[in-house]
Amino acid sequence: MKKYINPAESKTFGEKPADIQELINAALYILERFGIPLTNSARRLERMAISFLACGDIKKLSDFNNSKDLNYGYSLKTRDIISYVNKHFYENISSGSYDDIRRKDLKLLTTAEIILQSSPNSATNDSTRGYSINPTYAELVRKFGFKDWEQLVEKTLKDIEPLSLKLKREREINKVEVNLPAGGKLTLSLGEHNILQKKIIEDFLPRYGYSAEVLYIGDTSNKYLYLEKEKLIKLNFFEITHDELPDVIAYSKEKNWLYIIEAVHSSGPISEIRLLQLKKITKLCTADIVFVTAFLDRQKFRQFISSIAWETEVWIADSPDHLIHFNGDKFLGPYK
Structure with missing residues (x-):
């Protein structure tokens, strides 16, 4: 598995147990295959990965096969995501930083509709709105590690333009x-x-x-x-x-x-x-x-x-x- 984050690049990442580091890198690999550009700083990538994992109730590598989505009735509000990552991923994020979850950590994932909102028509700052993995992507997450998984992703998402290409085209325009x-x-x-x-x-x-x-x-x-x-x-x-x-x-x-x-x-x-x-x-x-x-x-x-x-x-x-x-x-x- 490719290592997207070097422990020396992020103090918080380096202090996490090896199995959590592996889980975060696996999440980043999945997101990259889903078309998310991984061009941010190591800490920003780490925050995006653990927020993604929280939205699927994924705490360890074996949980990929049982990841949850909106069809499961599962979603977390931004404050819940902070509590989740603090508890399971050795973080110490302030509860007052809940707006950073929406504006920074989940921004690319919601733009690409990998993460969906439980009430998309609610106000931007609605504190009751939850976030969860899009069922289409969650199905692929549950099959992560299967034989020919990359080909399955490509086939399933063939009609969805990757966010990385959209952003590149916008930058060129x-x-x-x-x-x-x-x-x-x-x-x-x-x-x-x-x-x-x-x-x-x-x-x-x-x-x-x-x-x-x-x-x-x-x-x-x-x-x-x-x-x-x-x-x-x-x-x-x-x-x-x-x-x-x-x-x-x-x-x-x-x-x-x-x-x-x-x-x-x-x-x-x-x-x-x-x-x-x-x-x-x-x-x-x-x-x-x-x-x-x-x-x-x-x-x-x-x-x-x-x-x-x-x-x-x-x-x-x-x-x-x-x-x-x-x-x-x-x-x-x-x-x-």
């Missing part, structure tokens, strides 16, 4: 595809900030970047999504792990210009203070620097216009062929 100027593609998480970053890369740089190459992009969910660290080092750029990183960095070899670009959705234009910070941390850079604040539209620009620093550029995505120069004596370019 909720992405922003970005085409880099030099070729290649990136995928950013969905959100207005990243939509603006896409426009910066696909609309601003081709117009004003003088064949600029993107050297850094920070995704809202991954600060170092795209990073050309060695190329930045050659430009004597500041340490890339610095907290003051902008949203997009691009370099034009033709002009020897380094573009420092802030994508503003809710905050973060290049203000006078921000400009001083950026100048300080780029003072040894061998390229001339162009500071740009980008906005999705003029309405958003108007919210921040009083904060924007002189000697910087502003680009508005819904008017991509125009720049606003906060300088006075020249057009786009670095200040010396």
Whole structure:
């Protein structure tokens, strides 16, 4: 049996007897075969597994063959689940944590309808609502360990899309595809900030970047999504792990210009203070620097216009062929 949780990864798991550890890993194996993605932390997986076991009245490995479900009239309320796991699985979960059972421990299982609610039409916070294993899945649980069990699961669930695939598809749908100027593609998480970053890369740089190459992009969910660290080092750029990183960095070899670009959705234009910070941390850079604040539209620009620093550029995505120069004596370019 595959070990999904290493005792060193979860103190509570490591303190449990070997037979309980085996039971939890068996539950996780079953849930994985049922299509549940096991990508959470070890402790979160442990909590999900023991909550699942409680909903089927499974206290030891031999209980799989006698697991209960809604057709048995068996269900546990969230407080009952806490009492069950504390008693049988060497837990010490506070009775006041009952809402975590619903919102965290059973969330994936109820979404996949592996666990059903005894009164699905009741209010979300109804304290009388119980949880139990779906009879379709409980029948498979009762046959766990039988010959060709995996094939039986596959056959029984062939018309049910696994939650892992549903979530993967949703993650792929909720992405922003970005085409880099030099070729290649990136995928950013969905959100207005990243939509603006896409426009910066696909609309601003081709117009004003003088064949600029993107050297850094920070995704809202991954600060170092795209990073050309060695190329930045050659430009004597500041340490890339610095907290003051902008949203997009691009370099034009033709002009020897380094573009420092802030994508503003809710905050973060290049203000006078921000400009001083950026100048300080780029003072040894061998390229001339162009500071740009980008906005999705003029309405958003108007919210921040009083904060924007002189000697910087502003680009508005819904008017991509125009720049606003906060300088006075020249057009786009670095200040010396």
